Amino acid sequence: MIRRTLKTLIVVLSLAPLAGWMVASGSGENARAPRLAIARLQYDGGGDWYANPSAIPNLLKAIRARTSFPVETAEARVTLMDDRLWDYPFLHLTGHGNVAFTDNEALRLREYLSRGGFLHIDDNYGLDEHIRREMKKVFADREFVDVPLTHPVYRVVYDFPNGLPKIHEHDGKPARGFGIFLGNRLAVYYSYSSDLGNGWEDVGTYTTDPTALHEQALKMGINLFTYAVTSRPAS
Template sequence: MKKVVLLLIFHFSLLSLNAQELAVLKYKGGGDWYSNPTALSNLIAFCNSNINTKINQKPETVEAGSTDIFQYPFLHMTGHGNVFFSEADAENLRNYLLSGGFLHIDDNYGMEPYITKELKKVFPDKDLIELPANHPIFNMAYPFPNGLPKIHEHDGKRPQAFGIFDESRLVLLFTYESDLGDGWEDPEVHNDPADVREKALKMGANIVKFAFEN
């Protein structure tokens, strides 16, 4: 037990080295973890201009099983298809989240059945819980009184934000039927109207601010 505690303290100290950095999470299973290639750079630029962050404009890529994830307080994960975490990946992610890290998973359409199954490897005793519209994450910098905004229609279902908590701390956010990342991409990629892109970027800024301050 003492060894585990010391390991978590060590990992937390690594997280604090890059207090305002984020990275893309690369995972196994064949899913396109690399989708939305312009999304994070645009979100970072928006955050640096509007919520006083100083994030490196070019996000790094880290693998789920690597200790490199502990250098970043915020990990972003997306894709359309299959996700697979080995037991080592799951343990690494669990240690990361319990030692102060934050993971945002944005379903780019089709990811939900795979990621929900794999998250049970990370936290066998925890369930994804839908966040109410009055959760602080929806009001960190920009108000979203109705909760998660709808960016792309896909199946026409309502957008939902789910979380996993360690005691009272939200350590993982899963955004579903919203597709925020598509709204963060360069305008010509999806031809979204400016107001839709703005909603996506503002909600993304709320998530970033929440992750860095909680």
């Protein structure tokens, strides 16, 4: 408990970059301070971007209850071309099928991430080939790499010495945490073959998943959000 309290204090003291950071496409009077919230990314291509409807609200409630972040508890929804995109420090993309970015959307996502935004991609099973193709439009010169087990995302609040937890079983593959780094900053975290979003959903939604996995999923989600909002470059 003492250790977690100290970690939470460090988190609060680390919020200065967020407070001073603006990702608005405009500046001056048109710039807006980012909100402590999570936005679900709505995309084209036919995939179910709306999957796991109770996941984000449950994660936000856990963040608010277990940390000192005064997060909004309602899920936001944005497209890449939405002006409100710049309001949100954390984007969540999930689904089971196809994803399609236009060239303009890919450029917009690249700009968002380059300015300090964070994208969490959660493979809900069946997303992998599509999201890898589309992220190549965003960063043609970068590949997904395994996020090292020593990375802060696995220990910033809760410790995950073995990395991304396995939450929901599909085909026996191990959970893997992939990332895209911009310099030293992890800008995209891709939870593959884990199904964190299933674990964030209401307990009992998936009867084969024990409650302990729901707790592990929430803890990993808290780590992701904490890292995202405290690793931003100062403006």
